[in-house]
Each structure stands twice: as C-alpha cells, then as structure tokens.
Amino acid sequence: MLRGATLRVTRPRLSVLSTVHAQPHLDTDSIIGLVRADLGDVSHQAVYDVLRALTTAGLVRRIQPTGSPARYESRVGDNHHHVVCRSCGAIADIDCAVGEAPCLTASDDHGFTIDEAEVIYWGVCPDCSTATHIDTAHTDPPRKDSRV
Amino acid sequence: MLRGATLRVTRPRLSVLSTVHAQPHLDTDSIIGLVRADLGDVSHQAVYDVLRALTTAGLVRRIQPTGSPARYESRVGDNHHHVVCRSCGAIADIDCAVGEAPCLTASDDHGFTIDEAEVIYWGVCPDCSTATHIDTAHTDPPRKDSRV
DNA sequence: GTACTTTCTGGAATCAGTCAAGAAACGGGG
DNA sequence: CCCCGTTTCTTGACTGATTCCAGAAAGTAC
CATH class of the missing domain: 3.30.1490 (Dna Ligase; domain 1)
Known part of the structure; x- marks a missing residue:
C-alpha cells in the first residue's frame, strides 16, 4: 500500500496508517499517543511528517472542522x-x-x-x-x- | 446597529464593524492593521474581543477554511x-x-x-x-x- | 554490503488565539 | 452635567497546534 504510493516503508508509517484505518476521525494528538503505545518512542514530528506524506499521497484524508485540531480518516476517493x-x-x-x-x-x-x-x-x-x-x-x- | 444588539458603542467596535463591512473575508491580522490605521493604537486583544462579541451577536459571520486563520464578513442571515x-x-x-x-x-x-x-x-x-x-x-x- | 537518499530525532521557534489583572470608557440615574 | 457600576480595553504572559532546522538513523538501489 505504501509502496504503491512510492513511499518508503517505515515502522512509524505502518503504525500511523493502521491506526487511522482502525479508528476514523482521530486528532493528531490521539494518533501520536496510539502510535507510541504501539512502537514506543516516536517523535511527534515524525507523526506530523507521516500524516502529511500520507495525505499528499492520497492514502488518508485530512479534515479540520472550525475550532478543532486536524483529524484524519482512511475513507478516501x-x-x-x-x-x-x-x-x-x-x-x-x-x-x-x-x-x-x-x-x-x-x-x-x-x-x-x-x-x-x-x-x-x-x-x-x-x-x-x-x-x-x-x-x-x-x-x-x-x-x-x-x-x- | 450596535445598540440594537445591546452592545456598548465604542471606538474599536465601530471601527471593526465598518472595516468588516467595507471588505469582506478579511483575516484577523488584516482587520487589526486596518483598525489601527483608523484609530491609532488598539490592542489585538480588543479586536479579538470585539470580533467575538459581534459574531456572538450575529452582526458578523466568522469563516475559517482549513489552513487559513479566521476571517469575517458582514453578510449574515x-x-x-x-x-x-x-x-x-x-x-x-x-x-x-x-x-x-x-x-x-x-x-x-x-x-x-x-x-x-x-x-x-x-x-x-x-x-x-x-x-x-x-x-x-x-x-x-x-x-x-x-x-x- | 555500500552508498545515497529519505525519514526520524530532538529541540527550538512560529502562529493564532486565549487568559488574567488592572485601567479606562460607556451610559443610566440623580 | 457629573457620578457610579459595569463593560470593555490595555498590557503582557501563556497555551496548543504546527512547523523549521540540523544532525543521526534507517530504507533502497546497485
């Protein structure tokens, strides 16, 4: 799936991707928390980078209702x-x-x-x-x- | 107009209101700039307060597209x-x-x-x-x- | 396996907006 | 027209979400 989008396969990316697939509409903080629970220490920066990469690649969708931090979901297309x-x-x-x-x-x-x-x-x-x-x-x- | 909404009439409020009426879709920063050009020193806090008061009173509408700071317009209702x-x-x-x-x-x-x-x-x-x-x-x- | 590139780490920095305490301004009653 | 109580403005610190940066680590191609 990542390879299909010409993205390198890394632990943080796999974890973020499966997290977003498991629970739609999570905000960035929650995703960071779940990824850390999964992998141990991961920098928030890495998660931000991954989310942006995935969003750009079209693997996840970013939504941001007024007054709420960014949220992500896997229903795309x-x-x-x-x-x-x-x-x-x-x-x-x-x-x-x-x-x-x-x-x-x-x-x-x-x-x-x-x-x-x-x-x-x-x-x-x-x-x-x-x-x-x-x-x-x-x-x-x-x-x-x-x-x- | 302000009185109609049971709001006190103050210089900052008048200035903000006319600014928003003059140019729709301005972001907060621009409004602060224009109000200062109009009145001299005005704290950003005052403008934030005024904008919130006007929004709550329904005199202006707040819009906030993803990735953009808050913007205001006078077309309401x-x-x-x-x-x-x-x-x-x-x-x-x-x-x-x-x-x-x-x-x-x-x-x-x-x-x-x-x-x-x-x-x-x-x-x-x-x-x-x-x-x-x-x-x-x-x-x-x-x-x-x-x-x- | 080695070299090259992309990605992650850690920390500082930015941007938009809010919180808090005291000073100033509004507007109703005398 | 002036005083008083309440609302609003000033100043300045602070938070939350996100980005920027430099160097270290990890993927990938050969």
Whole structure:
C-alpha cells in the first residue's frame, strides 16, 4: 500500500496508517499517543511528517472542522462528508443525498474553477442530545475541547 | 446597529464593524492593521474581543477554511457559502443553487440533529488560473499562506 | 554490503488565539 | 452635567497546534 504510493516503508508509517484505518476521525494528538503505545518512542514530528506524506499521497484524508485540531480518516476517493457535534465534537460520516458530486453546481462561480465541494453539517449527536434533554436550548455550546 | 444588539458603542467596535463591512473575508491580522490605521493604537486583544462579541451577536459571520486563520464578513442571515482559491486563498461568496437550505437532507444523519450545513468550494480563482496558464497542472498548491 | 537518499530525532521557534489583572470608557440615574 | 457600576480595553504572559532546522538513523538501489 505504501509502496504503491512510492513511499518508503517505515515502522512509524505502518503504525500511523493502521491506526487511522482502525479508528476514523482521530486528532493528531490521539494518533501520536496510539502510535507510541504501539512502537514506543516516536517523535511527534515524525507523526506530523507521516500524516502529511500520507495525505499528499492520497492514502488518508485530512479534515479540520472550525475550532478543532486536524483529524484524519482512511475513507478516501469516495465523495462523503461529515456531521460534527457542536457539543462534544464527535464526527460521523455522511453520504450526501445529492449523489456523486453534491452541490458542485454553484449558482455563480465568480469565474473560479471549482474542483471540490466540502460539506460540514453542524448539529448535536445522539448522546449529547439525550444528555442535555432537560434543557436543550440554553447550554452554551463549547464548540472547542473536542475529543472523540 | 450596535445598540440594537445591546452592545456598548465604542471606538474599536465601530471601527471593526465598518472595516468588516467595507471588505469582506478579511483575516484577523488584516482587520487589526486596518483598525489601527483608523484609530491609532488598539490592542489585538480588543479586536479579538470585539470580533467575538459581534459574531456572538450575529452582526458578523466568522469563516475559517482549513489552513487559513479566521476571517469575517458582514453578510449574515442569508444562507450563502464560499469558494476558496487553493492557490492564493482568495474567497468569494456563493449562493447555493439548491435554495434556502442546501444539502440539509443528508442521506443518513446517524441520529444527529442537524441545524446547519456549511459548504466550502475549493478551486482556483480567475487570477491564479490565468497566471499559471502555461502549466495548469503541476504547480504544487500552497494551500496555506492565504492572504487576500 | 555500500552508498545515497529519505525519514526520524530532538529541540527550538512560529502562529493564532486565549487568559488574567488592572485601567479606562460607556451610559443610566440623580 | 457629573457620578457610579459595569463593560470593555490595555498590557503582557501563556497555551496548543504546527512547523523549521540540523544532525543521526534507517530504507533502497546497485
């Protein structure tokens, strides 16, 4: 898989790749933690480098909802989007109803050559929704501190 | 306008508000610069505070494409989205073709209560498109360093 | 196995934004 | 028009996420 992308096969890369495959939507810190649990000492720099290399090679996808650190997932190539919980930051995948390339038909593209439409749905996940059932409205949403 | 939102009228607020109205999609740094040019010394902290206050009050909207610092615009209330140039970071407004609430019909919402769909189109702006006309394909896109 | 290149280590540095304490400014009541 | 209480601004330190750098180590091709 790495070789297919003309990338050298190293322990950190293998570990990061399998971590991202095992759990989608992990943030960088969590990935560093899991990789270290797997391999022992690995510099954070190495993980950042690996994630960038994998992202560039198209083996993983990087997502970064506003107010959240970068997250990575292994579902690539298909056109799917994400729902983000305003309360706890949980992320889930969404296949857009519109089909292959949703919303790519902008009404007026201002001359831009558009190649991708990125959609982020904002809402509240089932867990948080039931947790704050008594007072659904006035809990000022953290929007940060996300940690899946 | 500020009074309407139960906000005290101060010089920094007036300046920030008119700056954001004058030029949409400015990043925080640029706003600080323009406000200082207008008023003299103003602390960056004040601008951050003002921007947050205005955002919370719904007088301005905050947008933050991946890899770019926060930007602000005065078009609020309507449902519009943005195109971002991969090359120079320029941003333009887009009224989604689907109508009022585009793409809000996710195929499977995983139990989330969705209240907003945020769409960001990625592409290349007319300027960059003509500038790199000779070699349209292999200019590795900076994706950062955006500065409108 | 050896040489060359890419990648990883360790540490410092940057960038965007937040926190905290005290000073200054706003605006309602006298 | 001035005073007072609250909100907002100033100053300056600080955090979190990410990047930059130089040298050491590990992959790969021959």
